Amino acid sequence: MSKATDTEVYQLLAEMQIPYERVDHKAVFTVAEIDFVIDGSDVKNLLMKSKKTRNYYFVICPGQKRLDIKALAKAVGESQLSFASEAELFDLLGLERGSVTPLALPHDTEHQITLVIDETIDQTKKIGFHPNTNTATVVIAFSDFKRFLANIAIEPTYLVIPEKQPEA
Template identity: 85%
Template sequence: MGKATDTEVYQLLEKWQIPYERVDHQAVYTVAEIDFSIDGSDVKNLLMKSKKTKNYYFVICPGKKQLDIKGLAKALGERHLSFASEAELFELLGLERGSVTPLALPHDTERQITVIIDETIDQTKKIGFHPNTNTATLVIAFSDFRKFLANLAIEPKYLSIPAKQREA
């Protein structure tokens, strides 16, 4: 399927009649680099994989949350989770580092990825995602994001994703 493009995101959103607000900005690679604010939940998106079962998880959690990867693995019934490699990210979603977005999930045609959404994300607010490129963010209603996933026949799992305990 090749590289994920912003054009395909806009075409799908139009086809599925999902309204969005587009915020253009400088390229950002991490949540920490974001110097603009959106009218909605600030989230980070991670593609994780389990070594043993070869399962992939697309994790959406609050931007400020320090993920407890061991705790998440345990909650998912996995022994060990790690970040997917850049090659896997491209192979599965057509994405490059810094552009990780659930809006590329149409690329996962074999449905190898389980979508995990942190239940602490306020579903009454809007949510922002890159349109397959890290120079823009699209802000959409959470209910419309659910519609986007439903149109792909993706049933997300809602979990209370464990955060790392800060050491005193």
């Protein structure tokens, strides 16, 4: 797998006639490190895998949500989920840690990944993703993101992703 590049993201968005706003920033590896504001939904992107079935799940959820991984596994019909390794992230999407983005899904040519989007994300707002690098964020309308997915033949699964409850 070749490394995913920001150039290919900008080319795809141009080909699909999807308008975007580009925000350049220092490298960020987690949602917590983001020190700028985008006009839209703040989300985090995770690549998860099932140990037993070897299925992969690309999860998009609100940035501040603390994921209940056990409950999420149950919701997608798996017994157990864990984070994909850096090697798997590169093999499947051409990405490095900290740059996880659904804009790299065109690299999943064998459609090994199921895209799961949290229903609690406001689809009337814009949404921001890394353009295959963690030194920029591309902000697009959620409706354009759905058009992007349709263009690459990806049908997302929408569900309310379970949140970890604070322990009493």
